[in-house]
Amino acid sequence: MKISNYKMKILCEVQVVNRNTQANRTPRAVKSTLAMGYKQSARDSNGNTKKELELVLFTPQVKAGSRYKVRENIHCVHTKFVLDGKVTIGFKQPAENLLIKCDPIQLKGFLQTLKLGMEGKDTMNLRLNIAAATAIPQKSQPQTRMTINRRSEYPIKGFPRTLKTLCITNIQLMKLSFEICTLRNLTTLDLCCNKLTKIPAELGRLSLNTLILSGNALGVYNDWNWLRGTKLTQSLCQLDLSANGLNYFPPPLVKYERLITLNLNHNDLRHLPFGIRRLQRLRSLHVSSNKLESLPAAIEDLHIDLLDVWGNSFRSFNGESAQEQLQRIAATQAHAPAALWLQAARSVSKYKLPYTAHTLPPILIDFLSEAPRCLCGKLCYALQPEELLQRATQPKFENIKSLTYSREHQIYADLIVCGRNCYSYTAQIAEHP
Numbered sequence: 001m002k003i004s005n006y007k008m009k010i011l012c013e014v015q016v017v018n019r020n021t022q023a024n025r026t027p028r029a030v031k032s033t034l035a036m037g038y039k040q041s042a043r044d045s046n047g048n049t050k051k052e053l054e055l056v057l058f059t060p061q062v063k064a065g066s067r068y069k070v071r072e073n074i075h076c077v078h079t080k081f082v083l084d085g086k087v088t089i090g091f092k093q094p095a096e097n098l099l100i101k102c103d104p105i106q107l108k109g110f111l112q113t114l115k116l117g118m119e120g121k122d123t124m125n126l127r128l129n130i131a132a133a134t135a136i137p138q139k140s141q142p143q144t145r146m147t148i149n150r151r152s153e154y155p156i157k158g159f160p161r162t163l164k165t166l167c168i169t170n171i172q173l174m175k176l177s178f179e180i181c182t183l184r185n186l187t188t189l190d191l192c193c194n195k196l197t198k199i200p201a202e203l204g205r206l207s208l209n210t211l212i213l214s215g216n217a218l219g220v221y222n223d224w225n226w227l228r229g230t231k232l233t234q235s236l237c238q239l240d241l242s243a244n245g246l247n248y249f250p251p252p253l254v255k256y257e258r259l260i261t262l263n264l265n266h267n268d269l270r271h272l273p274f275g276i277r278r279l280q281r282l283r284s285l286h287v288s289s290n291k292l293e294s295l296p297a298a299i300e301d302l303h304i305d306l307l308d309v310w311g312n313s314f315r316s317f318n319g320e321s322a323q324e325q326l327q328r329i330a331a332t333q334a335h336a337p338a339a340l341w342l343q344a345a346r347s348v349s350k351y352k353l354p355y356t357a358h359t360l361p362p363i364l365i366d367f368l369s370e371a372p373r374c375l376c377g378k379l380c381y382a383l384q385p386e387e388l389l390q391r392a393t394q395p396k397f398e399n400i401k402s403l404t405y406s407r408e409h410q411i412y413a414d415l416i417v418c419g420r421n422c423y424s425y426t427a428q429i430a431e432h433p
């Protein structure tokens with residue numbers, strides 16, 4: 001056995017259990033230091049000093065250490081799982097068991113030293129003055145949050161790789177550094193109130209949960225490539241794009257099926273896409289203070305708790321003809337599949353057949369999830385000759401729990417009707433083209 005393997009101090013996890021009461025003095029294993037050494041006693045009447053072997057357990061709760069005599073005080077030592085890094089040492093007084101978890105090699109060395117000490121052998125390794133022993137300093141916790149509210153706080157040496165939450169707000173930031181797009185542990189990124197006009201596409205590779213971009217200028221270039229990143233698409237739950245000067249709904253957003261909250265307040269949006277019905281987890285949709293003329297009837301297919309459409313420009317068809325609007329819708333929705341596939345998609349929809357991303361081609365899934373649905377239930381892809389765009393006044397939106405809108409305006413909803421016979425499905429359509 002190499003001498004270097006002998007240990008008198010180990011960093012470990014320890015749970016203390018009282019054998020009499022079976023109560024755990026520590027509810028679970030806590031990071032601890034276990035030290036071993038001799039305590040020099042005062043000279044006895046014969047002028048001899050006695051050396052008393054002691055174990056000391058330092059925990060975050062007992063920083064000064066709990067002391068245990070070793071000589072004639074060991075109740076048991078269970079070493080069956082020492083190769084897994086687990087050992088139990090029981091003392092007679094106090095009647096406590098220490099359940100120790102540690103690196104197996106260190107633990108083995110520590111036990112060998114303990115054995116030597118119990119046999120009364122004075123080894124070099126036990127020269128530790130146990131009275132002065134201290135806990136092994138533990139590495140400080142990795143930094144997981146950073147907030148920057150002033151330019152002077154921006155880190156010159158870069159960001160800790162361990163960050164989970166990063167807030168850089170109100171510092172006139174004009175460019176998002178590539179480095180931030182490589183912080184793989186980030187789940188929350190708040191860049192509110194800066195001067196960003198573009199977001200690097202690499203941001204789409206992060207699995208963010210929350211992204212706040214309000215009060216920037218992303219409507220200047222309308223560069224939405226970063227929204228096409230698969231990881232971001234599949235992870236984002238909260239997105240705030242309010243006050244960015246947007247004049248259209250960013251098309252890739254309809255694929256964000258995990259979104260729960262979407263804030264688009266204070267922009268210049270005139271329409272929301274029919275494809276928004278793909279956002280089945282959406283619970284809060286904020287589109288107040290925009291220029292919305294209507295809402296897509298597809299909103300009713302969602303399960304929205306809170307819809308805020310206060311301060312918009314709802315109106316009946318006006319200026320822009322229904323046919324022009326139909327073309328606009330056709331341009332924003334998923335590409336219509338070829339005729340046979342269209343039949344297939346309609347059958348899946350009509351018979352409510354179950355499907356997953358593995359059983360259907362992506363183009364069909366996009367069509368099934370995003371295409372406008374006629375009141376009769378048929379999937380449309382605007383621009384079929386028989387399809388007509390209708391605008392209904394004051395739709396009921398029965399699935400929406402809380403709706404905020406200015407009372408002086410009516411709300412209008414657009415729907416696509418696939419044929420003349422389908423009018424009978426609604427009594428709400430007020431205007432025919």
Ligand SMILES: [Zn+2]
Nearest residue numbers: 374376418422
């Ligand atoms: Zn129809």
